[in-house]
Amino acid sequence: MKQLLILSGKGGTGKTTVSSALIALSGVKAFADCDVDAPNLHLVTAQDIKPNTSNYYGFQKAYIDFEKCIKCGLCEKTCRFNAIHYFSVNTSECEGCAVCSEICPVNAIEMRDYSSGKLMLYSSNDITFSTAKLKTGSGASGKLVTAVKKQLKDNSRNCEYAIIDGSPGIGCPVIASISGVNMVLVVSEPTVSGIHDMKRIIETTKKFGTKCAVCINKYDVNESKSNQIEEYCNSIGIEVLGRIPYDKTVSMAVNNCRSIAEYPESPASKSIAEIWDKIKNILF
Amino acid sequence: MKIALPVEEKTMNTPVCVSFGRTPLFVIFDTESGEYEFIDNSAAASQGGAGIKAAQLLEDKGVKAVITFRCGENAAGVLKPAEIALYKAVDGTAFDNIEKFKVGELCLLDEIHSGFHNHGGKQ
Amino acid sequence: MQIAVLSGKGGTGKTFISVNLACVTENAVYVDCDVEEPNGHLFFKPEITAKQPVSVSVPEWDESRCTLCRKCMDFCRYNALAMIKEKLYVFNEVCHSCGGCMILCPQKAITEKPREIGVVETGKSSDVTVLTGYLNTGEVSGVPVIKALLEKLDGSSETIIDCPPGSACVVMESIKKSDYCLLVAEPTLFGVHNFQMVYELVKQFKKPFGAVLNKSIENDNPARKFCEDNNIPVLSEFQYEEQLAELNSEGLIAVCECESYAQKFRQLLSAVKEAVS
Numbered sequence: 008m009k010q011l012l013i014l015s016g017k018g019g020t021g022k023t024t025v026s027s028a029l030i031a032l033s034g035v036k037a038f039a040d041c042d043v044d045a046p047n048l049h050l051v052t053a054q055d056i057k058p059n060t061s062n063y064y065g066f067q068k069a070y071i072d073f074e075k076c077i078k079c080g081l082c083e084k085t086c087r088f089n090a091i092h093y094f095s096v097n098t099s100e101c102e103g104c105a106v107c108s109e110i111c112p113v114n115a116i117e118m119r120d121y122s123s124g125k126l127m128l129y130s131s132n133d134i135t136f137s138t139a140k141l142k143t144g145s146g147a148s149g150k151l152v153t154a155v156k157k158q159l160k161d162n163s164r165n166c167e168y169a170i171i172d173g174s175p176g177i178g179c180p181v182i183a184s185i186s187g188v189n190m191v192l193v194v195s196e197p198t199v200s201g202i203h204d205m206k207r208i209i210e211t212t213k214k215f216g217t218k219c220a221v222c223i224n225k226y227d228v229n230e231s232k233s234n235q236i237e238e239y240c241n242s243i244g245i246e247v248l249g250r251i252p253y254d255k256t257v258s259m260a261v262n263n264c265r266s267i268a269e270y271p272e273s274p275a276s277k278s279i280a281e282i283w284d285k286i287k288n289i290l291f
Numbered sequence: 292m293k294i295a296l297p298v299e300e301k302t303m304n305t306p307v308c309v310s311f312g313r314t315p316l317f318v319i320f321d322t323e324s325g326e327y328e329f330i331d332n333s334a335a336a337s338q339g340g341a342g343i344k345a346a347q348l349l350e351d352k353g354v355k356a357v358i359t360f361r362c363g364e365n366a367a368g369v370l371k372p373a374e375i376a377l378y379k380a381v382d383g384t385a386f387d388n389i390e391k392f393k394v395g396e397l398c399l400l401d402e403i404h405s406g407f408h409n410h411g412g413k414q
Numbered sequence: 415m416q417i418a419v420l421s422g423k424g425g426t427g428k429t430f431i432s433v434n435l436a437c438v439t440e441n442a443v444y445v446d447c448d449v450e451e452p453n454g455h456l457f458f459k460p461e462i463t464a465k466q467p468v469s470v471s472v473p474e475w476d477e478s479r480c481t482l483c484r485k486c487m488d489f490c491r492y493n494a495l496a497m498i499k500e501k502l503y504v505f506n507e508v509c510h511s512c513g514g515c516m517i518l519c520p521q522k523a524i525t526e527k528p529r530e531i532g533v534v535e536t537g538k539s540s541d542v543t544v545l546t547g548y549l550n551t552g553e554v555s556g557v558p559v560i561k562a563l564l565e566k567l568d569g570s571s572e573t574i575i576d577c578p579p580g581s582a583c584v585v586m587e588s589i590k591k592s593d594y595c596l597l598v599a600e601p602t603l604f605g606v607h608n609f610q611m612v613y614e615l616v617k618q619f620k621k622p623f624g625a626v627l628n629k630s631i632e633n634d635n636p637a638r639k640f641c642e643d644n645n646i647p648v649l650s651e652f653q654y655e656e657q658l659a660e661l662n663s664e665g666l667i668a669v670c671e672c673e674s675y676a677q678k679f680r681q682l683l684s685a686v687k688e689a690v691s
Contacts, residue, residue: 017451018424018579023604044580045422045608066338066491087512099586103338104512105491141582148582149554150338175424175579176450179554187361199665200429200453207451210551228656229663255631261602262636340493340508347487347496365505373498 008037008160009168009290010188014212016204018175020196021224024257024267026172027051028279029286031268035170037163040138041152041184042174043124053136054264058127063139065123065150068101069108075115082107082116124151128158135163149179156187168290177211185211190218190290192248192282196225197232205236209245218289219245222282226250246289249282251275292322294356294392295349296385301329303386311359311366312342318385319352322393342366350375358388362400416573417686418592420616422608424451424579426600427628427652430662432576433457434669435596436542438679439572445563447588448578449532449547449556456665460537460544468547468562469528471511475502479523486515486524507554532559534566543571560587567591580608581615589616594690595623596649599637606636613646622689626682627651649685650678 013029015022023042030038030052040048049058069090071082076094083091086107090100096107098121108116122142129136137159139151152174159169171188174180185191191212195205205221212219221240226233233250240247254275260267267276297314298305308314313335320327330352334344342362346369349357356376370377377400380388391397419432429446433454436444446454473486473495480502487495487502494509495502506529516524531553537544545566547559556578564587567573577588589595595616599609609625616623624647627637631654641648652658658675661668669676 015424017453018426019600020425044582045611047423047604047607050603050607085513085517099583102510102512103491104510104514105489106512106514106517109489109514110517177551178450178549178556182552182554186363196425196663198663199456200451201663203453203456204451207551214552228659232663258602258631261604262634264603334493337493338491340490340505343496343505343508344493347498350496350498365508368503368505369496369498372501372503 008163008166010171010190011168011286011290012171012173012184012188012191013194014173014181014184014191014208015175015194016177016208017196017201020194020201021251021257022175022194023047023172024261025192025194025222025224025251025279026170027266028268028276029283030170031266032280032283033170035168036133037135037159037166037169038171039136039155039159039169040172041155041180042172043139043141043148043151043155043180044174046138046140048172049127049129049136049138051261051264051266053129056129056131058129061126062122063124063126063151063154064120066103066121067105067118068098068103068121069096069105069116070119071095072115072117075113077113077115079112082111085110126151126154126158128162130162135159135166137162148174149183152180152183156184177207181208181211185217188217190220190286192286193219193221194224195221195236197223197229197236199232202232202236202239206239209243220248220286220289221245222248222251224251225253227252248285249278251278251282292356293319293352293354294322294358294389295319295352295354296358296380296388297332298329298385303327304384306383307358307360307380307385307388309360311357311362312345314345317345317349319354320389340365343369346370346373346375356392358392358397359400415594415687415690416567416575416592417594417596418575418577418589419596419598420577420585420589420612421579421598422581422610422612423600423605426598426605428579428598429453429457429576430668431596431598431626431628432574433667434675434679435683436574437667437669438676438683439574441541441571443543443545443567443571443573445567445573445575446544446546447560447563447575447584449549449559449584450578452546452548454576455535455537455544455546457667458537458539458542458544459665460539462535462537464536466534466536466562467530468532468534468559469530470558471513471526472506472509472529473504473515473524474527475504476523476525477501479521481521483520485518485520489514489518532556534559534562536566556584557587560584564588564591581611585612585615586619589619589621592621594686595621596686597623597625597646598628599625599641600629601627601631601635601637603636606640609637609640613644624649624686624689629654647689649689650682652678
């Protein structure tokens with residue numbers, strides 16, 4: 008199964024807008040939202056379907072048995088993550104290293120499975136949509152991203168290709184979403200921040216040797232910056248597939264739980280359709 | 292020589308698993324005796340570094356070659372110093388791949404991807 | 415006083431609010447905790463006065479002391495250690511610096527050495543002190559960089575913290591010592607959905623908070639409705655204006671370019687101060 012991943016580096020450049028439009032335009036049967044910290048794609052792609060939800064146990068965290076504890080304080084002193092205070096574990100700080108449970112002189116500390124989020128699978132006759140939501144303030148987002156992609160794969164074995172909405176940034180969840188994909192589309196915007204972050208995400212993508220292309224969203228907010236993006240991309244041999252104008256229909260569409268592709272006459276939708284045609288040539 | 296393949300099920304007709312580090316099982320095949328065994332991949336449930344642990348498992352079993360679709364940077368970091376050769380799997384069953392290996396029809400895996408980096412803990 | 419500026423979603427204008435707020439605050443310290451994608455410096459263009467590398471500890475193996483017992487390797491929950499042909503290999507990128515291998519080794523064959531994962535830059539832009547954290551590309555956790563940033567604060571000046579987007583651990587780290595949380599919301603359903611998550615986070619941390627509505631467009635604003643429904647005080651509202659979008663895209667600071675914005679941000683600052691006192 009070929010996989011197209013949409014990334015942006017910076018948040019708010021229109022990653023989910025572009026992803027949801029590509030999903031609608033292409034009629035793809037398998038798709039996923041890997042922005043497990045702040046998933047949004049379901050708001051516009053799956054509002055009528057009830058998901059199958061399962062608890063996600065990312066890893067283990069320490070648990071102190073109060074009855075056994077002799078309050079020696081060795082665990083608190085040894086913990087590198089400052090996760091133990093007054094003989095109890097702060098689960099949001101615990102990284103599950105198990106040092107405390109190993110050194111406890113009375114074996115009062117055990118490692119227990121910890122639910123760090125929920126995996127959701129939306130499936131109907133013709134689509135499979137995999138997503139997840141990390142518990143507020145939980146870690147292990149990278150591993151959850153891998154679980155989202157695995158859930159997608161396991162449930163869409165006969166699909167020719169899949170479209171994946173990635174997460175912002177360049178850290179662990181992004182690295183987890185890039186691995187194994189065939190092509191990355193970077194959604195950039197013509198602002199100093201947008202350009203700065205686009206460069207960082209391209210650098211990250213390059214490390215994986217994945218095919219990469221760029222599109223410019225809200226290009227007319229600052230055309231000279233848009234030209235700058237094109238010049239930069241040309242200089243490093245990355246193709247700019249198209250420019251999408253700032254279009255108020257986009258937020259209207261979102262607020263009506265619709266993808267912009269459902270407004271085919273809107274300027275943004277037209278440009279994304281052209282971008283999809285070019286993606287097809289690269290992906291297949 | 293012992294060769295190992297990541298596989299989905301305990302049969303020679305199972306396809307090769309696309310993941311190396313998180314495959315549920317490995318089949319270890321001895322090309323001299325023709326004997327084989329399935330071992331559980333204890334690394335599959337790791338919160339991170341699964342490729343490292345899986346590779347260590349094979350090194351400890353005395354494996355000299357691995358047939359796989361993909362191999363992450365971390366796993367390669369173990370397999371390389373362990374002098375375990377990496378061959379690229381082809382579509383088909385574990386049995387098919389072993390047969391192809393025996394007659395020298397498999398290519399070396401030169402494409403190492405940068406891994407899934409499934410770190411547990413924070414971020 | 416520490417004011418943390420948060421948003422559930424990227425691109426809502428967190429940096430816009432933080433940078434401008436810092437500019438109307440006397441002798442402010444601006445801290446960019448969005449270490450994966452720090453952008454504040456693009457506006458301040460600070461003169462860099464100091465660079466400090468941020469390191470984490472990783473194990474170092476002393477072959478001469480090792481008896482190949484493998485205790486360290488078997489213990490490591492992150493699988494950061496491997497033993498091949500009687501040599502210990504350390505996989506730095508997956509190490510969480512828990513220190514377990516070093517503590518457990520019966521031969522004391524493991525010590526620790528620093529490994530650089532990012533940098534903290536200190537700079538000055540007119541009277542604003544600008545602290546920027548950078549996480550190296552390919553690194554997974556920004557938490558140590560954020561810790562290093564916040565350690566630099568002595569509490570003597572008014573501080574504005576530009577947080578990473580979302581509600582993950584890096585955000586929790588950034589707001590730990592804040593006196594007030596300013597939540598930035600944009601008027602789309604996506605925005606509200608993510609806003610709700612940071613709203614839950616600040617409630618969980620029991621921090622005083624208020625909202626700023628950004629990029630408002632005519633009529634329907636689901637973000638405003640959410641604030642009304644949940645009794646969240648709205649301290650300020652910014653309309654989507656082409657002029658503002660352009661200033662921002664050029665990396666210009668609105669309050670320095672236009673007195674009406676300066677006035678608005680001064681009002682916002684006093685509203686925050688009032689809420690804290």
